[in-house]
Amino acid sequence: VPEHANKLSWSLGGVTAVSLVILIITGIVLAQFYNPVPEAANGSVRDLVSNVWGGRFVRSLHFWAAQSMYVTAALHMVRVFFTGSYKKPREANWLIGVAMFALTTLALFTGTVLKWDQEGFEALGHNLELGKLLGGAGWWFSPEFANRVPILVRLYSAHVVIIPGLILVLVTLHALLVKKHKVSPHPSLPTDESGEQAPAGEPTEPFTHHLRRIASFGLALLGILGVLAVVFPPGLGARPVAGVEVTSPPYIFWWVYTLENWWGLSAILFAEVAFFVLLAILPFVDRNPERLWRRRPIAMTLA
Numbered sequence: 001v002p003e004h005a006n007k008l009s010w011s012l013g014g015v016t017a018v019s020l021v022i023l024i025i026t027g028i029v030l031a032q033f034y035n036p037v038p039e040a041a042n043g044s045v046r047d048l049v050s051n052v053w054g055g056r057f058v059r060s061l062h063f064w065a066a067q068s069m070y071v072t073a074a075l076h077m078v079r080v081f082f083t084g085s086y087k088k089p090r091e092a093n094w095l096i097g098v099a100m101f102a103l104t105t106l107a108l109f110t111g112t113v114l115k116w117d118q119e120g121f122e123a124l125g126h127n128l129e130l131g132k133l134l135g136g137a138g139w140w141f142s143p144e145f146a147n148r149v150p151i152l153v154r155l156y157s158a159h160v161v162i163i164p165g166l167i168l169v170l171v172t173l174h175a176l177l178v179k180k181h182k183v184s185p186h187p188s189l190p191t192d193e194s195g196e197q198a199p200a201g202e203p204t205e206p207f208t209h210h211l212r213r214i215a216s217f218g219l220a221l222l223g224i225l226g227v228l229a230v231v232f233p234p235g236l237g238a239r240p241v242a243g244v245e246v247t248s249p250p251y252i253f254w255w256v257y258t259l260e261n262w263w264g265l266s267a268i269l270f271a272e273v274a275f276f277v278l279l280a281i282l283p284f285v286d287r288n289p290e291r292l293w294r295r296r297p298i299a300m301t302l303a
Helices: 012-031 038-051 055-082 091-114 118-141 151-181 207-231 251-263 266-285 297-302
Strands: none
Touching (some): 091 251, 118 151, 118 266
């Protein structure tokens, strides 16, 4: 691992992976007490935080680890963008990162629905309407797709099996491609003759040493999340009431709900699709070999 990659800003991918590990461990605990049937879902969460020893803390830690995973993944992608690390030969790894970011967003959405309070119920209602806008392409979000199984149960299976499974597969591919193409060069430092790798003269250290640094950052993150879990536990509303819309969406969806207020429900769908399409095509439209942000005025202006 080259010396420049040992800074926190270049280790955000590893920190995001630490958040994923915390989510998996706490999620396994939560799954022992959660009942995904709509009639019992909200009550099972309430029982967990009220009557299970440590249940409130585990749920709160799970919540804050989810926020951490989203924020650190976003910051990691911002760092990759500003340092031009998505450029040749690392386009495929950028696409994998975009896919993982989309799956993280889906995980946050499904987690919001699973608590089955008014906020979660209204979030699901929006998604069912978006599924209708997609027509045949939105078949999975149709209650009629498997009408003998409540859609909440299917969302639960997505939250605990499908989405984490896909993320783990993509994390593995992500790591293998980093190993194949190596860590991208620092844009402020010289490169080798190809312009795609760090120079042979830059100091390096074994990957195991880099992992120790990631573990240190991870322990610090766990401490921060533990404090947040104690001081700011997530709320839980009462069982939902159909036909009303009284809650605000989770913060990561504020921008698309604002667009919905301006242009209607379809704006959520078009905005999300446009956002991820723009991220996906970035390496293929930005062919400027320069990596330093000062020499990339067009990309910086558009960003």
